[in-house]
Amino acid sequence: GQVQREPVAVTFGAGEADFAVKDTADIHKIFLADKKGQTILLERDDKGGWLVNKEYKALSTPVISLLSTIMRQTATTPVPEAAHNSVIKMLAGNSVKVEIYNRRDKKMRVFYVGGEAHDNAGTYMLMEGAEKPYIVQMPGFTGYIAPRYSAVLADWRDRTVFNIPAEQLKTASVQYADSNETLNSFTFRQDDKGKMTIDAEPALIAGKKLNERRTQVFSTFFEKIYCEGFINGTMKLDSIIASVPKRCVIEVESKAGEKQKVDVYWMPINRRSKNLLTPNPDVDDAYDADRFYAVGNNAKDTMIIQRGTFEKIFRKAYEFYEEDKAREPLRMEVPKGSGDVIKMGSGK
Numbered sequence: 001g002q003v004q005r006e007p008v009a010v011t012f013g014a015g016e017a018d019f020a021v022k023d024t025a026d027i028h029k030i031f032l033a034d035k036k037g038q039t040i041l042l043e044r045d046d047k048g049g050w051l052v053n054k055e056y057k058a059l060s061t062p063v064i065s066l067l068s069t070i071m072r073q074t075a076t077t078p079v080p081e082a083a084h085n086s087v088i089k090m091l092a093g094n095s096v097k098v099e100i101y102n103r104r105d106k107k108m109r110v111f112y113v114g115g116e117a118h119d120n121a122g123t124y125m126l127m128e129g130a131e132k133p134y135i136v137q138m139p140g141f142t143g144y145i146a147p148r149y150s151a152v153l154a155d156w157r158d159r160t161v162f163n164i165p166a167e168q169l170k171t172a173s174v175q176y177a178d179s180n181e182t183l184n185s186f187t188f189r190q191d192d193k194g195k196m197t198i199d200a201e202p203a204l205i206a207g208k209k210l211n212e213r214r215t216q217v218f219s220t221f222f223e224k225i226y227c228e229g230f231i232n233g234t235m236k237l238d239s240i241i242a243s244v245p246k247r248c249v250i251e252v253e254s255k256a257g258e259k260q261k262v263d264v265y266w267m268p269i270n271r272r273s274k275n276l277l278t279p280n281p282d283v284d285d286a287y288d289a290d291r292f293y294a295v296g297n298n299a300k301d302t303m304i305i306q307r308g309t310f311e312k313i314f315r316k317a318y319e320f321y322e323e324d325k326a327r328e329p330l331r332m333e334v335p336k337g338s339g340d341v342i343k344m345g346s347g348k
Helices: 060-072 082-095 212-218 237-243 315-320
Strands: 027-034 039-044 050-052 072-076 096-102 107-117 122-126 133-138 161-163 170-174 185-190 196-199 244-254 259-268 286-295 301-306
Touching: 039 170, 039 212, 050 122, 050 244, 082 122, 107 259, 196 212, 212 315, 237 259
Parallel strands: none
Antiparallel strands: 027 039, 027 096, 039 050, 072 133, 096 107, 107 122, 122 133, 170 185, 170 244, 185 196, 244 259, 259 286, 286 301
């Protein structure tokens, strides 16, 4: 007959402490809800990326970080009896509920993520339906993992404003709002054969030859352009935007028909403004010299954009009809550092 093996002794209820999902490739959907009523729904799309709240493309870094956390998080010990009641109370008042679903829309895990355990020793978590909360850690990671379960939309949204490679760019228009600057407005066009032209005020360009090198360089300026962050929901945001002058309107269309329109506004000078201490001769002292407000995505989003990233797009029509000077042939090139992607953490 078969040898009867003794069951392996488990120090605590395996189901109650099994917070990890080892096969994260089977995770199709993650729902996060905090006690302030904020919710995040992360879902895989057909192209291998992730969507946030069925509307926005997700930023890949925090999604990868969250999946890695779900795979590796391990319960180390139940919360000591003496702390049990206070931890349960804390979880009831300040935690994030996490629901994880597989590709067949079946619930894989439901648990609550609370605050930091004492001495940075881990994070308090409670499985739905369980009686005991646990201290959970991630092997090889010191610190607590709750910030990775953020239910704040701005922590998950992709910050791309434009991402059109040069050969896919059909039109790009920059229209300046100030009456003193309207002559600088222009529209870039590229036809199906790759021929590029610039529309500008006829009187300004009459008899002048298009600088094709500068036009070609400009066509490369709409790939991987990011905002610094979204500020939707900020108090009195509409009245702030209404109180500042518009800088310009940028409208871009790809050959595939994707369109993006961004209204750029000056930002009032503030404590973060470098020109508060060192005035910028090109910028009115009332405004920030390094950042702008931008309204885009069908006017649904208000963003902060950086001059360093957008300066190259703020060209003037006449620049496309100037000859390159022998001594400075690179005048249209990207200013140093301006192509950098703004690397933002989760804001925690």
